[in-house]
Amino acid sequence: MSDTLLSVKGVETYYSNIRALAGVDVEVKKGEIVCLIGANGAGKSTLMMTICGSPQARTGTVIFDGEDITHQPTHLIARRRIAQSPEGRRIFPRMTVYENLQMGASLDNLKYFNEDVEKIYTLFPRLKERQSQRGGTLSGGEQQMLSIGRALMARPKLLLLDEPSLGLAPLIVKQIFDAIKVLNKEQGLTVFLVEQNAFAALKLSDRGYVMVNGQVTMSGSGKELLANPEVRAAYLEGGRH
Numbered sequence: 711m712s713d714t715l716l717s718v719k720g721v722e723t724y725y726s727n728i729r730a731l732a733g734v735d736v737e738v739k740k741g742e743i744v745c746l747i748g749a750n751g752a753g754k755s756t757l758m759m760t761i762c763g764s765p766q767a768r769t770g771t772v773i774f775d776g777e778d779i780t781h782q783p784t785h786l787i788a789r790r791r792i793a794q795s796p797e798g799r800r801i802f803p804r805m806t807v808y809e810n811l812q813m814g815a816s817l818d819n820l821k822y823f824n825e826d827v828e829k830i831y832t833l834f835p836r837l838k839e840r841q842s843q844r845g846g847t848l849s850g851g852e853q854q855m856l857s858i859g860r861a862l863m864a865r866p867k868l869l870l871l872d873e874p875s876l877g878l879a880p881l882i883v884k885q886i887f888d889a890i891k892v893l894n895k896e897q898g899l900t901v902f903l904v905e906q907n908a909f910a911a912l913k914l915s916d917r918g919y920v921m922v923n924g925q926v927t928m929s930g931s932g933k934e935l936l937a938n939p940e941v942r943a944a945y946l947e948g949g950r951h
Contacts, residue, residue, distance in 0.1 A: 712776065715740045715868055715900050716761070721770035723753075723760045730756040732924040733770070738868070738902050743894050745903040745911040745932070747945055748921035754904040755797050757921070758872045761902075762794055763787045775867060789818075793866035797873045797904075799857040803846025807837050807856055810845050814860030822865070830859040833889050851882035858889070869893070871903045875910060883907065887914050908945035912936045920945075 716738040723731040730753050738744045746754050760767050761774075763784040772780045779787050793814075801810050811830060815823050831838035834855040840848060845856060854874055861869060871890070875883040887910055893899040905911035912918050912932040920928040920941060928941065935941050 713739050713741075714773075715775055716902065717771075717773040718757070718761065719771050719773075721757070721760060721767045721772065723756055723765055724768050725765065730924055731760065731767075734921075734924070734926055736919055736926065738900060740900055741894070741898055742916045743890065743901045743903065743914055745905055745915040745918045746921055747905060747908040747911055747918060747935075747941075749944075750906065752921040753924040754921055755872055756924075758794065758796075758870050758902075758904055761787075761870065762792065788864070789816075791816075791865060791867040792870065793861035793864040793868070794870040795854075795857040795861045795872065795874060797876065799850075799853045801845040801848075801853055801856050801860065803844065805845055806842050807845060807848070808841045810856055810860050811837075811863050814863035816864045823863075826863055826865065830862060833862075833892065834859055851878050851885070854878060854882070854886060855889075858886070862893070867900065869899055869901045871901060871905075873904060873906060875905060875907045883910060890914060908941070909936070912941075 714737055718734055718736040721731055721734045722729060734757060748754050759765060761772055763782055767780050771778055774790055774792060779790065802813060811827055836852055837855055837859055840852060845853065848856065874886050890901055891914060894901055903911055903915065912935050915932040918932050918935045919926050
């Protein structure tokens with residue numbers, strides 16, 4: 711049986727007539743942390759959204775856990791236990807922390823609800839302190855924790871994280887990345903991470919891909935890409951957070 715959880719092959723995605731992804735190949739194996747780095751506008755978030763079915767790939771395939779999900783609607787893809795913490799967090803600002811976590815829970819796993827909430831509170835103690843507070847009143851870092859927590863409530867096989875460190879202070883970034891490491895090492899969660907903070911992402915990841923103008927131009931282990939002169943010059947010089 712294959713240990714590949716996610717396989718993206720030859721994917722092209724368009725916004726009307728504008729090609730955003732130009733034949734992308736990416737693979738994520740079970741139990742890995744894999745990151746995708748690249749400049750703003752390179753197509754990283756588009757790949758994340760294409761995996762989730764909105765927009766759908768015009769050509770190529772997206773295979774998840776042995777099944778072709780390329781043309782499946784987003785709600786069915788989510789039921790296959792792919793959960794996303796999107797760029798910009800997108801929590802429900804008028805709902806409390808606890809209500810946001812309720813919104814993330816899978817209807818198939820409600821018997822685990824209380825146990826799962828406690829796991830989120832153990833991972834992010836700040837959320838427990840704020841559980842009755844409205845999401846919109848939280849700090850940026852707390853909102854990011856909540857966004858990740860809400861995604862985890864679905865008990866995902868694959869967690870997609872889109873720019874989790876965006877706009878956050880270095881200390882909070884460290885807390886977020888430490889939590890991702892715990893989820894991976896202690897709970898065996900597979901993580902696919904899009905991140906502009908290339909140094910932190912590559913340090914955390916087993917493997918990484920570099921995207922330029924909708925194409926993957928380079929791939930390798932996190933260590934290999936950290937040491938690569940081209941990657942260092944483009945994404946790492948002066949960028950250590």
